[in-house]
Amino acid sequence: MSANWPLIRRDYVSPGFQRIHLDACFPEMMTADPATCTWPYLRHGPHLWYGDRRFPGTGFLNRDEVHILYNTALRFEGRPALEIGCFMGWSTCHLAAAGVDLDVIDPILGDTAIRDSITTSMTAAGIVRAVRMHATTSPDGVTTLGRLGMRWSLIFIDGDHEFPAPVRDAVIGERYAAVDALIMFHDLNAPAVAEGLYYLRDRGWDTRIYHTSQIMGVAWRGAVSPVDHVPDRAARWPVPEHLRDLV
Amino acid sequence: MRVCCVLSSDAAFFHQAAASIDTMRQALLRLPQHAVEIAFVAINLPAEHLDWLHRNGVRVHSDLGDFPRFPGAPDHTYALTCRPYIPWILPEYDGYVWVDSDIRFLSHEGLVPYLEGLAAPEISVVAVQETEAAYAVHTEPRLAQVYHSARNRRLSQVYGDEVMQYCQYFTPFNGGLFAATADSPIWARYRRNLDKALKVPFDAMLEQDALNVSIQEVGDWRRLPTVMNWLCSLRMPEKAADGTWRHPDEPFRQVLVAHLTNSSAPVMLPDGPGTYYDQYRSAGLTV
Numbered sequence: 001m002s003a004n005w006p007l008i009r010r011d012y013v014s015p016g017f018q019r020i021h022l023d024a025c026f027p028e029m030m031t032a033d034p035a036t037c038t039w040p041y042l043r044h045g046p047h048l049w050y051g052d053r054r055f056p057g058t059g060f061l062n063r064d065e066v067h068i069l070y071n072t073a074l075r076f077e078g079r080p081a082l083e084i085g086c087f088m089g090w091s092t093c094h095l096a097a098a099g100v101d102l103d104v105i106d107p108i109l110g111d112t113a114i115r116d117s118i119t120t121s122m123t124a125a126g127i128v129r130a131v132r133m134h135a136t137t138s139p140d141g142v143t144t145l146g147r148l149g150m151r152w153s154l155i156f157i158d159g160d161h162e163f164p165a166p167v168r169d170a171v172i173g174e175r176y177a178a179v180d181a182l183i184m185f186h187d188l189n190a191p192a193v194a195e196g197l198y199y200l201r202d203r204g205w206d207t208r209i210y211h212t213s214q215i216m217g218v219a220w221r222g223a224v225s226p227v228d229h230v231p232d233r234a235a236r237w238p239v240p241e242h243l244r245d246l247v
Numbered sequence: 248m249r250v251c252c253v254l255s256s257d258a259a260f261f262h263q264a265a266a267s268i269d270t271m272r273q274a275l276l277r278l279p280q281h282a283v284e285i286a287f288v289a290i291n292l293p294a295e296h297l298d299w300l301h302r303n304g305v306r307v308h309s310d311l312g313d314f315p316r317f318p319g320a321p322d323h324t325y326a327l328t329c330r331p332y333i334p335w336i337l338p339e340y341d342g343y344v345w346v347d348s349d350i351r352f353l354s355h356e357g358l359v360p361y362l363e364g365l366a367a368p369e370i371s372v373v374a375v376q377e378t379e380a381a382y383a384v385h386t387e388p389r390l391a392q393v394y395h396s397a398r399n400r401r402l403s404q405v406y407g408d409e410v411m412q413y414c415q416y417f418t419p420f421n422g423g424l425f426a427a428t429a430d431s432p433i434w435a436r437y438r439r440n441l442d443k444a445l446k447v448p449f450d451a452m453l454e455q456d457a458l459n460v461s462i463q464e465v466g467d468w469r470r471l472p473t474v475m476n477w478l479c480s481l482r483m484p485e486k487a488a489d490g491t492w493r494h495p496d497e498p499f500r501q502v503l504v505a506h507l508t509n510s511s512a513p514v515m516l517p518d519g520p521g522t523y524y525d526q527y528r529s530a531g532l533t534v
Binding site: 171191198 | 369371407436438465466
C-alpha cells in the first residue's frame, strides 16, 4: 500500500449528482486493498476500491466513477446505449438503472456462472429487461450489431485495456455512434486507453477528463453534453504525462 | 469518387518523381472510369520543376509550414512527414493514394486494387505487407535480424515496450504506396503516431513505423500481394520475354508495381561500383 495515502479509505461522490446505491444487488462485492492488484496502472488513492471476492485483483468503478457514469446515463434515458466490457455487471446495472436501452458486449458473458451472476444482479436491480447481453468481443461484436442498424447515443468503453484494443473500440464506437452521441472511457490512467480518447479528439469530438481515481474521459458531439464533476479536493490527483495534451 | 494520387520530392529526387508520374499517367489512361488527379508536395523545387508539374496537370502544394518536421532532419524529409496531412491540405477528394517518387507502375493493373479499395467504406487502408519469401530480409538470417531488431528498437523508443511486443513478430506494411479514404480513421492515428516519432532522433523508417502502429490500432486493413509494391532492393524482379516483369522465383506472377527502394545506396554492378538506381536503370525498370 502506498505510504502517500491514509490507511482508511472512503467513498466520494461529486456534489450535484443524483445518488444511487446498488451494493445490495452485488452480494459478492467487497472492498479491497489495491496493493493486491498487479496491474501497473491502478492508482492507490484515498477512495475505496471495490471488487468481487470471487475474482480478486480486478476492480469495479469506484463510487465516484460510477456516479459519473450513472448521472451521464440519466441524460440518455430511453436512448440506445452500448457497453464494451462489463466484468460483473456493476457498471451495467448503473447504466441501465438510468433508463437507457442497453447492449452489453463482453466475451466474459460466455461463462455461464458469470452470466448468471450478472443476471441475478440485474434482476435485483430491476433492470434485466433493459439489457441485451452479447457474449462476444469488440470490435467484431459491435460491427455485427452495427450492421443490423444499431446506432448508440451513449457508449461506455471499459474493455480490453491493452494496445491496440482501446483505439479499435473507439474507432468502431464512432462508426456506429448516433449523430448526437457521447463516448465515455474508464481507466485513462492506462496509456493505451487514453489513445482511444485521443483518437476521438483528433476526429473532431469535444473531449474532457474527469479526475477520478482511475481517470475517466468523455468525448461528445452534437446535441449532447457531459455532466459536470467536482473532483475530490482531498485527493490531489496528479495528471499523468500521457494525458497532458487532453487536459 | 474523386481520388488524388499524391507524391512529394525535392529537386534532387525530382527526376524520380517525374518518372513515377509518367508511369502513373500511362496507367490512368487505361483507367478512364476512375476520376483521379495527381498532386505534389513540392519541397523547395526550382521554377523549371514547378513548370513541368503544371504542364502535366499536377496540382502543387508548396507550403511546407503545413507539416511538422523531424528536428535536425534535412528538408527532403517533408516527403515523409507530409503524408498524414494529405486530407487536410487537399480536402476536396474522397480518397487518396500516396505514391513514393521511386514507385513505378509497370502496368495499369497495379493501380487498380488501390483505387478499388477506396470504394469499400469499411477498409481503413490498402497496402502491401513486406512479407515476401523471396526478399533478402527473409532469405538471409543476418539481414532478417537487422530488419526486425532495428524496427523493434525504434518501436520501443517511440511507443513503448507494450506496443513493440505486440508488433515485433508482425511484418510491417510498406508505406511507400497506400490508399485510404478521406474519412478513414487511419489519418488521425497516423498524425498522432508520427507526432510521437518526432520526439526522437530522426530515422528514415520512423514514419513507416507510425503508419504501421496506426494500422494495428484501427484494423480493417486490406493487404495486397507483394507484386503490387515490389521492393526491388530486397530482390530484383526478372524481365520475361514478353517484356513484363516477373517474380524471380514464381515467374507465373507478374510484378505490377516496382518500388525502386534504396536507389542511392551503393551496390556492385557487373562493370564496377554503382548505385541501385544504376542497376534499376540498366535493367530497364526506369528511365
